[in-house]
Amino acid sequence: MDFAAAASDRVLWQGLCDGIEADFATLFRRHNKLVYNFAFRATASWAQAEDLTQATFATLWRRAVDRQIEPLQRDSAAPVLLAMARHEVLNNARSGQRRLRLVQRIIDQPERVSANVDDWLAQEAGMARVRQVLAVLPENQRAVIELVVWSNLDMAECAEVLGVPVGTVKSRLSRARQKLATTEVAQLLGGDS
Numbered sequence: 001m002d003f004a005a006a007a008s009d010r011v012l013w014q015g016l017c018d019g020i021e022a023d024f025a026t027l028f029r030r031h032n033k034l035v036y037n038f039a040f041r042a043t044a045s046w047a048q049a050e051d052l053t054q055a056t057f058a059t060l061w062r063r064a065v066d067r068q069i070e071p072l073q074r075d076s077a078a079p080v081l082l083a084m085a086r087h088e089v090l091n092n093a094r095s096g097q098r099r100l101r102l103v104q105r106i107i108d109q110p111e112r113v114s115a116n117v118d119d120w121l122a123q124e125a126g127m128a129r130v131r132q133v134l135a136v137l138p139e140n141q142r143a144v145i146e147l148v149v150w151s152n153l154d155m156a157e158c159a160e161v162l163g164v165p166v167g168t169v170k171s172r173l174s175r176a177r178q179k180l181a182t183t184e185v186a187q188l189l190g191g192d193s
Helices: 009-017 021-043 046-065 078-095 097-108 117-134 139-150 155-162 166-180
Strands: none
Touching: 009 021, 009 046, 021 046, 021 078, 021 117, 021 139, 046 078, 046 117, 078 139, 078 155, 139 155, 139 166, 155 166
């Protein structure tokens, strides 16, 4: 049995705090899709999601090497990683430059665009539409949707990521679901958790 695969996030996180590269790699393999999907849902761009995932884990490793990692407070590293990813997403949204550079590369070098670009663009357009519908919500309600509904964090984990009480998460989620109940994204929000 592979110890790294069986090790809990808490054990791997302690290894990360000690600068053990193999534990970082295992945490990356275990959680990179969660971070990637969170970033895609926040940006509606596969390219930006990849950049933001890399930035999140690069920041994590840099902090580990600099001994600036706090011990994990929960059994799962997901809330901490999503908090870091959310920070990267917010920084990216302020600059907007990555998306502009990607579009320019596609325009300048169309022969380098992969065969599945049509699928990617369709998915990005669909997620952009979802983001447009979600734009009617205050940012704090959108954040709860992104973390609880799309990233499958429980209420306590979401509360930890956002730095608010669990009751606040519940009320924000309820208000968001009410406001979006008659929109085309209502089925994506599911029922009360």
